[in-house]
Amino acid sequence: MEIIITHEQADFDAIASVLAAWLLEPNRFPVHPKRMNRNVTAFLNEFKSDFPFKGWDELPDEKLVTAQLVDTQSIGNTSIINEDTLISVVDHHQPRVNLPENWKCFFDRTGACTSMFVGAIRSKKIFPDPIHCTLLLMGIYEDTGNLTYGSTTPRDLEAAAWLLSQGADLNILRRFLNAPLTEAQNILCDRLLQNCETISILGQQIILSTADARDISDEFSTVAHHLRDMLSPDAIFVILATKAGIRLIGRATNDRIDVGQIMKRFNGGGHSRAAAGLIPLKKDENLLDLFSSTKKDLLDLLPGFITPPITVEQIMSTRPLTISSETPIRSVAELIHRYGYEGYPITDTNGKLIGLLNRRSVDRAIAFDMDPSIETIMDPGDYTVKPNDSIDYLKEMMNLSGWGQIPVVNEQNSEIIGIVTRTDLIKILTGNSSIPGNRNYAQTLHRVLPPSSLKLIQMVSQAAYSCRYPIYIVGGFVRDLILEQPVVDFDIVVEGDAIHLARTLVNMYGGTVRTHARFGTAKWMISSIHPEIISSSEHQDNSQFYMELPNSLDLISARTEFYDYPSAMPKVERSSIKLDLHRRDFTINTLALRLDGDHFGDLLDFWGGFHDLQSGLIRVLHSLSFTDDPTRMLRAIRFEQRFGFTIEKHTMLLLKEAQSLLKQVSGRRILNELDLCFRESIPEISLSRLEKLGLLQQIHPSMHWNERCAKDYRKLVEANPGVYWKDLIPDHSVFVQNIGKYLIWWSNYSPETISEICKRLQLSQISEKILQAYGLLNRKMSEITEFWPSDLTFFLEKLPVEAIYCYDCLTDNPKMHEMIYKFITKWRFIKPFTSGKDLKALPYPPGDWISGVLKRLRKAWIDEEISSQDEENKTLTFILPIFVKSLETRSSKNETKDFTS
Known part of the structure; x- marks a missing residue:
């Protein structure tokens, strides 16, 4: 008898691996364990007849010849094993220490064990039933966190894609994979x-x-x-x-x-x-x-x-072999053959670490008779540890990088002084614990924050401690604090019930609370207790610190997000701080400061954000980051230019491959990112970068940013409009940020293109009207100013005032400035003494001749043909017969038309 078994308390990856192994070897009995996770049990109960699994009591009474272990390296039921039983292992976990030498073992680094089998199934051209494909896909999704964990490999994605193409049902997957609590x-x-x-x-x-x-x-x-x-x-x-x-x-x-x-x-x-x-x-x-x-x-x-901590220095190997990136591949092969190591740090001409080269990559290149450069086949990156770093930190660095060997560097000069391998780690410890807060920023918080803001944070900290909730400041605040840049907003994340914490704060300090139970969020309204906060601060300069306090503070329960398809809005689920940080865009925004109790100021860095801050790198957390949210591409450019950082090489490759996904993003989200871009101190450089990378054309094919746009934008920002605009445009900077920036950007486009862009970005009809008007102004203004002042007035008064204002800010023509000034301050207000009521009282039938007469009188006033009421009356006496005659002519034609018809 030959069997396939896995571990007790089996999850979907374990059960799916048993099924996959059976598909490859259908002569073996696939055995399900006695104990399985509740959602696995529920799935198999519903689809029991579709699967070949056997219980231990259903096996024939035969001698066990072969036992294949999948997704595990231990045998739970040893009673059926005899000394002649051949045992093999297929697992994606790190090898266990002291495995029996006679076991035939195969280990590989994939996010899910199932993925290893799916690759073999594909190569053998086996096509499982759709329900079998569904179980296999559930195994992959479960162990890779829906393909988002850092341990996810391209093979996991390829296997998942193939299973979907074979009929795997995502609806069934969604029902069972994350079964809710009762x-x-x-x-x-x-x-x-x-x-x-x-x-x-x-x-x-x-x-x-x-x-x-x-x-x-x-x-x-x-x-x-x-x-x-x-x-x-x-x-x-x-x-x-x-x-x-x-x-x-x-x-x-x-x-x-x-x-x-x-x-x-x-x-x-x-x-x-x-x-x-x-x-x-x-x-x-x-x-x-x-x-x-x-x-x-x-x-x-x-x-x-609890086992005492062990440092990297205790397990590392000294004097590692490093290879220059310029070394020919054949020479590298000789070095590998000579030394037999599995991984080699790759350095550039200056001795700086730029990647890790695996023996397998070199072997494949040689086998296919290729002659590539080292940089094209190595795993790029500069992941390192220091001698005094903990094993937990080393473990996280291996998970983060996917590397099996991590160089150890001297803390003073960053020289590579050692290397520590996955095998070294296995001998001491295995697992996935988090990096502890080995850096503390409590002193920095006291130094940087205004006393009232610090007091507010301490109040939340004390309330959280009383609730026994860990709480954190996360994201941009921590990033800017470490970079010693101005810090503004507080994002408070609670590992626990944010609503309960908010109510505790109200009980302890006052204020009110607004809750959103669906998302587990709360808003603590604190404007009423500002005086108490300020008076209890170390300094009591109310006029200075009162304005620094927000009117409310958002408290958010730690959560994670899932994306059903590229560019979709995420689904939110309550989670841990680690997963909450993992849903963020870039590693530099995944840092958190813990605030409760003795942990006040401890830095949490699960995803390498501190390292990337120090290195000046913008790096996504996983390969599908831009697929999940394509607007992150625009954000990457914004942060790159703001901090003077560099987009990490692999991240840039992902950005270029995913840029077409911007076409799928809603216009409102795109517009929001463009607005944020313009709030940077020098938005022109970010927009130039977007233009260079072709991202603007993904938003709309005709959208471009050039030197003219940059020049006009800077001119608009620095403009000093006349005081006569004060009542119409009270705040110049608000105008620039709201609509002005887009007027100078898109004004030279055709009316059709402007309409398309407005529709794409979901701009309001009013915004489109202003944009079209400004484009018309640019095309017609020089021509109109050559005519009478009345012509200019009749033209301008039909246009939105924002378009005229922008034109006045940008034009260098003194004559146009003067005419716009007269229009704003004088011409648009001019009206004749004669009213429509006066004309209607005349013995003529009503008609459009009335508006014609009034317009002609107004024109005469604006063009200074008349300057008094007597002159207006004389002009009216002169023009009235003309309009009346025109009226009689039209009436005669209408009568003839009626008669002939």
Whole structure:
């Protein structure tokens, strides 16, 4: 008998890998484990007849010849294994230490184990049923975080695309992949969130949470798992009061905390990263007393079960072999053959690290008789660690880069002094723990922030601490703080219930709260308590600091986002700070400062943002970043020019390949990004860069930015319009930011092109009218000014005043300035003494001759043909017979027409 097996508590990737292995070897029995995740069980229950899985009790009573392990490196049911059983392993995780030498093992770096099998299925031209393809796709999506995790590889994307082409059903995937908690589990989850306590032991962030669950009949482990994913600690322990006694559940995210060993002390056990225990309630024993003593015992035990930290220096190899980027590929092959290493740091002519070359890439190039340059086949980047960096930091750097070897550099001169490999790491530790806050900016916050703003942050910090919620300032504030640039806005993210925190703030300090339950956000309205905040600050210069306080403060529960298709608006789901930061655009915007308790000012850097800030790089977090949100391309250029940074090479390649996706983005979102671009201190350089990269043409084929645009924009910004505009355009800078910038940009386009751009960017009809009017002014003004003042007046008064204002700001012609001045201050107000009522009183039938007479009289006044009411009356006496005769002529023609008809 030959079987295919995976680990207990199997997820979709594990079960999908069993299915994939069976598709390749249908003579083997695919065995499902006794215990599977709830959503996996639900899926298989619904589609049981579509799959070949067998339970252990359904296998024939035969000797086991072969056992293939997939997505695991351990055998749960060892009773059926005999000394002659051939065991093979196919896994995408790092190899476990001390695997038996007689096992045949195959490891590869993919985001999901299923992807490895799908590649083999494709090469063998096997075409699974659509429901089989759906399960395989679920395995890939689950282990790659919907293809967004940094561990995702091109092979995962290729496998997913192929499965979709074979009929995988995304609707089924969506139903089961992220199965929601039940109503009872949600209730328990909320209770636990209310009682979360974070403690730090030997550099490990551990969450301890308690709740009364005597009224909950649903399973508890799923809730613990959900909290672990949401809060992303190094370990979480849940202590529940149940009808059977005190139940403990432990979950760890790295191997420095062995929850299985800890739970043995509480009548339980399990794996090193997932375990549970139970303390039965004895007769006449008080449940609350047992609850309290259990928590105390757990806290006392924890330090003894946490492995002390190890530094990079302890496991690195010194004097690594580095290769110059100019070395011929054949010479590199000889070096590889000589030394046998798997990865080699690549340096430029100045000895600077520019990438890592893998042995496999060189072997493939030689096998295909290619002669490429090293730079075309290496993995680009400059990922490094320092000797005193922790193993957790090294692990995150490997996850971030995808490299199997990370160079170690001297802290003083950045010289490469060592290298540490994935094998070195496996010998010590495996897992995915987060980089701890090894930098603190508390002093910087005290130095940079105004006292009242600092006081506001401290108030939120104290409230969060009382709720036992970790809270963070995130994004641009942290970036600008580290760059020592002016900091303005606060983005506060809460790992917990933001609405509960907002209400706590109101109870503690006053103000009011507005909530948005659907997104878990709250707005703390604080204008009424500004005086209290200011008076409690270190300095009490009210006139200075009162204006610095906002009228409200947004509190946002940590969340993650999913995109159904390129350029779609994201779907939001509550999550951990780590995933909340991962949804952001660039690594430099993924930094966070923790604010609660003893962590005040600790820097969190999960995605290499600090390194890229120091290196001056704009880097996306994953290869599909621009696909998810194409407006990030415009943002990349804006940040690049603002900070004088460089778009990282691979990011630039992704940008160029994805630029056509801008055509799919809504006009409002594009317009918002263009508006933000113009708010930069020198927007011309960003727009020139957009033009050079061809991004403007993706918005509209006729949209261009050139030297004329830059010159006109700068001239408009620096213009000093006459005081006669004060009532019509009270704020010049607001005009420039609202519509003025687009008037100078698009004014030379044809009316048809202007209409197309307005439609594409969803501009209002009023905005389009102003744009068209300014274009008309540019085409006609020089011609109109050669005629009578009345002609100019009749022309201009039909146009929006904004168009005339912009023209007045930009024209260098003194005559035009003078005529516009007279139009604004005088001509447009001139009216004759004669009114329409006067003319209607004359013995003539009503008609358009009345407006004609009034216009002729007004023209005479504007052109200074008349200057008094007597002269107006004489002119009226002269022109009236002409208009009346014209009226009689038209009436005669109409009568003839009526008669003949």
